[in-house]
Amino acid sequence: IEAEDFEGARALVAPLHPADIADLFALVPETTRGLLAMAIGDALDAAVIAELDDYVRDDVLAEMSAREVAEVMTRLDTDDAVAIIEDMEADEQREVLDALAPADRADIEAALTFPEESAGRLMQRELVxxxxxxxxxxxxxxxxxxxxxxxxxxxxxxxxxxxxxxxxxxxxxxxxxxxxxxxxxxxxxxxxxxxxxxxxxxxxxxxxxxxxxxxxxxxxxxxxxxxxxxxxxxxxxxxxxxxxxxxLSGAGDGDINEPVFSTYRTRSRWLVTNLATGIISATIIGLFSDSIEALVALAALSPIVASVGGNAGNQTMAVTVRALATNQLTEANTRRTIWREIRVALLNGLTLAALMAMGTTAFFGNAVLGGVIAFAMLFNIVIAGLAGVMVPLTLERFDADPAVASSVFVTMITDSMGFFLFLGLATLVGVEYLG
Amino acid sequence: IEAEDFEGARALVAPLHPADIADLFALVPETTRGLLAMAIGDALDAAVIAELDDYVRDDVLAEMSAREVAEVMTRLDTDDAVAIIEDMEADEQREVLDALAPADRADIEAALTFPEESAGRLMQRELVxxxxxxxxxxxxxxxxxxxxxxxxxxxxxxxxxxxxxxxxxxxxxxxxxxxxxxxxxxxxxxxxxxxxxxxxxxxxxxxxxxxxxxxxxxxxxxxxxxxxxxxxxxxxxxxxxxxxxxxLSGAGDGDINEPVFSTYRTRSRWLVTNLATGIISATIIGLFSDSIEALVALAALSPIVASVGGNAGNQTMAVTVRALATNQLTEANTRRTIWREIRVALLNGLTLAALMAMGTTAFFGNAVLGGVIAFAMLFNIVIAGLAGVMVPLTLERFDADPAVASSVFVTMITDSMGFFLFLGLATLVGVEYLG
CATH class of the missing domain: 3.10.580.10 (CBS-domain)
Known part of the structure; x- marks a missing residue:
């Protein structure tokens, strides 16, 4: 194509499966897509357009007239035609619908009356x-x-x-x-x-x-x-x-063909939320500045407590979110699942606390400091396990999507509790015994 | 069932679809499963056993003799029969195979010669x-x-x-x-x-x-x-x-029916790795203890830089891992994708840095501190974006599973770079100008 060998390109592409041609469009740079479409001509048929990635299809359809789009849609089953038209702007949608034959238009308009992502949009009307x-x-x-x-x-x-x-x-x-x-x-x-x-x-x-x-x-x-x-x-x-x-990480729909600015909008919203919850942790650390000033080792050790807790919370959360999404977790086994997670958290907490106690005691030569961090670690992992299972369950109960918001809440809890438990316990015991 | 009304239970369960009966087994507590099996008698047929969750099936099959298991397997297509037998211990497998009719045994033994999770295990031999x-x-x-x-x-x-x-x-x-x-x-x-x-x-x-x-x-x-x-x-x-x-979080196969101890083993391995990477961050913080002692606010602010960077890295990583898993990311568009992520990271970095600079300057009344944290934030988010896309790509290139190990590496990079950039820059500028 770069050599403008349209004949050659067409001969190469034509025998491919529509899904492969659609992939090819996603793989070439945006600027080449128009050329590719010209080159392969009528090998870019209705079946290929139905298979295109949403964002790539936007590019390709933008080059076509409403009549051409309508022409493509009459050759597709209702479900594929609806998938194409539902992503269009209202005025483009109108133009394409007007260009359709009355029977096809009625079918598609009927489908569009159903909510997005519902069975009505997915179904085809062609059946026996x-x-x-x-x-x-x-x-x-x-x-x-x-x-x-x-x-x-x-x-x-x-x-x-x-x-x-x-x-x-x-x-x-x-x-x-x-x-x-x-x-x-x-x-x-x-x-x-x-x-x-x-x-x-x-x-x-x-x-x-x-x-x-x-x-x-x-x-x-x-x-x-x-x-x-x-x-x-x-x-x-x-x-x-x-x-x-x-x-869970707030990466939006994660399509690598999405325009940069739209990706930025989705992701930055999440990062700003993360910034806000980070301020909660920072405030907690700020409460204990006297202790940190007296013993700087506390500043170095506390992120470990927060981070391991965060990881433990994310593990439990991932399992809970999957179990909810696959209908494996229902009211009948909720209590059993919570109890299961508490036991796993206790085992993990004891293991990590023991390791941390030994390491800290050996490195800093202070067993009291080792004890303090071990306790903070154990409690934070248990709290993480509880948060990891309770947060998604609570969101689900309030009909929110447990996958979307869980991660912020769980990380906020494990971070702030990690800093609070370790620094608080250290202050309570008395910094003078730790250094 | 709790009232031992076996007749009633059987009448309730028998008309259900095998998949629903299998779900019922997963929902009742482990101790009740034996009773339930007795209660519903022959409604627990081959189709139900094929639908059971792996761990639940282990429990149910443990109660059956090798001959009974063999009997079940002859009624299933090869793929379902293989799915049952491949999870068994070698000696139990042998017993069941010996109890099968020679033709069925040959089919299943042939399927077992193919590697696990390969097409050979999935296929059925019954075809036209x-x-x-x-x-x-x-x-x-x-x-x-x-x-x-x-x-x-x-x-x-x-x-x-x-x-x-x-x-x-x-x-x-x-x-x-x-x-x-x-x-x-x-x-x-x-x-x-x-x-x-x-x-x-x-x-x-x-x-x-x-x-x-x-x-x-x-x-x-x-x-x-x-x-x-x-x-x-x-x-x-x-x-x-x-x-x-x-x-990504190291939660293993995440089946809520997995025994607690086996879950503990999988998850703790990951948490220990996380502990080890946490020590790297702690060491970096330790390098700057003089600066922290001089200005405790650094200890409170640095986790924000690390945490927002971690989130940004995880977003990019999630997108990259999904794109790799769905074959959307190939050599043809790797460079374009990396460049796309850099642009998204720059936009996110500038936004977050600006917010952080304003907030810090306002709260601490020191614009130099605001500038330092803004620079650290911007650089860490760009590094996070690069790490989020390069780490999974590199693992994929070395034929490792990008989903399994990416998260440790990316978090390790964003955490340690977050602390290093912020504390290092603060030390370089001179703590005396920041407080």
């Missing part, structure tokens, strides 16, 4: 539904007659006359069942129904838990309105499970 | 493969004749005479294609082949990237040996994406 009175042979004939061969489907939904789902048939059963059997006799009656307003994270958990390939989406009246397939969910599972690590 | 010379009608007849209706399958693999995969047919295509057409005419020739020794994390990425429902697993000679289906992979995607947050 049959009444339970049909025989297998009739279902096969029906599928052959009505289905667009380009739409992949894995299960057929059986509905009652009010279009409420009553069962599902996997395609493999259609093939292995004699044609005269009635649908009602082979369909699986237990199925996971996804309410149209269910959050996508919960949808992903349902798919994972019940090993679903596709699931029926129903409206408030229990009527079948769409289907979610596992390939759309895989992406969400990956994203939701991976985003905890980003949220 | 046809030669490309068959017509659609013949394929349908073949499927009807050979397939066990209990095995779900979503795609049919087309193989050449040497059993090398040459294409796939989705079941929906079988239904929508006229019966006389030859398989070779409708099969999709591009397919993602999974080598039998591919790591499960890479398998999961392939499924996600190409939106696969199932994929053929091939041996070293390119011959079809098994199939991996998306429902097995969903679980791994969730686990692999979620485990970064646990690894």
């Amino acid at each position: 539904a049959v009444p339970e009175t049909m025989s297998i042979a009739e279902v096969v004939a029906h599928v052959r007659a009505v289905t667009d061969p380009a739409t992949d489907f894995w299960e057929i939904f059986v509905v009652d006359p009010a279009r409420r789902p009553v069962g599902t048939i996997r395609l493999s059963w259609l093939l292995t069942t004699p044609p005269e059997i009635a649908v009602a006799d082979i369909m699986q009656r237990e199925q996971t129904l996804i309410p149209v307003d269910m959050d996508q994270e919960e949808v992903a958990l349902q798919f994972q838990k019940y090993a679903l390939i596709s699931a029926a989406v129903v409206d408030g009246g229990g009527r079948l309105v769409g289907v979610i397939t596992v390939d759309d969910v895989v992406h969400i599972i990956q994203q939701e499970a991976g985003e905890d690590v980003l949220k | 493969a046809v030669p490309e010379t068959m017509s659609i009608a013949e394929v349908v007849a073949h499927v009807r004749a050979v397939t066990d209706p209990a095995t779900d399958f979503w795609e049919i693999f087309v193989v050449d005479p040497a059993r090398r995969p040459v294409g796939t047919i989705r079941l929906s295509w079988l239904l929508t294609t006229p019966p006389e057409i030859a398989v070779a005419d409708i099969m999709q020739r591009e397919q993602t082949l999974i080598p039998v020794d591919m790591d499960q994390e890479e398998v999961a990425l392939q499924f996600q990237k190409y939106a696969l429902i199932s994929a053929a697993v091939v041996d070293g000679g390119g011959r079809l040996v098994g199939v991996i289906t998306v429902d097995d992979v969903v679980h791994i995607i969730q686990q692999e994406a979620g485990e970064d947050v646990l690894k």
Whole structure:
């Protein structure tokens, strides 16, 4: 491309899978993306655009007219089309919608009425539904007659006359069942129904838990309105499970294609919060300035107490946040889990306290100082364990996201308690016995 | 159950989905699990055991004889059976294998020869493969004749005479294609082949990237040996994406059902490492004890510089670790990503430095002190940004897991540099001008 060999570039790119072409766009520098798009021409089709990273897609779509975007969207299933249009500015959205055929527009507008990240946005409206009175042979004939061969489907939904789902048939059963059997006799009656307003994270958990390939989406009246397939969910599972690590440090959505300034805005907010909590610790240290002046070793040792406590708190917090996110931690086992964390914290606390006591005593030649730091360490690790499990649980109870805010609170607690316990205990014992 | 109403318990539990029964086992206290197993009797079937949490399954299997375990395993697909047996002790494994029918034993032993967490362990051997010379009608007849209706399958693999995969047919295509057409005419020739020794994390990425429902697993000679289906992979995607947050803090596999002592062993190792790196910071602080003695405010302020730097480093690190794990960060965009992080760090550093300079100057009434802490803050945040991106990249280059060890290194760098920059700069300027 740099040599402007458009022919060559197109020949190289065309045979690739749409997902690979989309990756290629993310890998080249922003300035090259327009050239690349020109070079590969119609190899940049609807399937590729659907696979592009959100930020990269913004760049690519900015170069296209509303009509071209509308053209792309008619070739996609509703869920992919909605994923593209929902990120646009309101006025661009309007333009693209106006350029769509009325039927497609109605589908997409309907999807956009559902909240973001809900099942209604994820589902596609293209699906196969049959009444339970049909025989297998009739279902096969029906599928052959009505289905667009380009739409992949894995299960057929059986509905009652009010279009409420009553069962599902996997395609493999259609093939292995004699044609005269009635649908009602082979369909699986237990199925996971996804309410149209269910959050996508919960949808992903349902798919994972019940090993679903596709699931029926129903409206408030229990009527079948769409289907979610596992390939759309895989992406969400990956994203939701991976985003905890980003949220905990306040790194936003952590996309390396996000513009620098938008990343700066997200991250700096968190760093400023961290600065504010740091002032709490600094104030606590300030309370004990007389002791520090009398024995400077206290200033060197206290960050160790705070830091090990912070690490212990973060371990417990990471475990709690994951257990909450995967629905493993519920009211039934909350008390048991807290008690488990206390025992782990006691074991860790005793180990670290013993090490610290020995090290400090040996280095400073003062066993009282060793004892003081050991006590502070033990208590801070136990407090860290409690904070690590209680903070996310409390946030969850108040319907806040435990991954987002937990880390600030836990670090604030372990830092300030670490300094307070060690410096306070040292002052209480009397600095004159420690140096 | 507590009232020993076994009949009632069984009636309640039996209609549940196996995944829900498995969850129930995880939710009740360990001591109740034996009772629960007795109470629900044969509702505790092979499907439930396959769904149990690893640690809970250990408890349940410990109560069963090798013959009973073998009985359970014959009812499962190879991948689920292997998942159960691979966690057992060698002697128990032997006993169970001996109790299996020879054909099942051979399949499972073959799977166990592949490395843990490889495609070979994940795949099931039950699959449908046809030669490309068959017509659609013949394929349908073949499927009807050979397939066990209990095995779900979503795609049919087309193989050449040497059993090398040459294409796939989705079941929906079988239904929508006229019966006389030859398989070779409708099969999709591009397919993602999974080598039998591919790591499960890479398998999961392939499924996600190409939106696969199932994929053929091939041996070293390119011959079809098994199939991996998306429902097995969903679980791994969730686990692999979620485990970064646990690894970064050294929380092990973070399963809340893990025995306390084993959790203690994993976590304490990390805390001891943290203690060791804390000693480095303490030593640096110790170098400047004269300055601290002359101006105790330095002891109160320096942890803020270290802590904000640590947070900034962790943000960049979280983003880098995620980008590496999802194959978004490759050699092609490494330099661009590093440059991006430097720009974000400069913006963050300038913001935080300005805030800190104003706050410190106002509180201590000394603009020189404000200037010193601002410089230290700015430099430490830039160093944090560099460390956050370079440390995981370097670990990745040396084939180490960037999620496991990055956090120690990054925190060590930001802590020690935070103290060193602030205290060093203060000493250089001269403490007498700061207080």
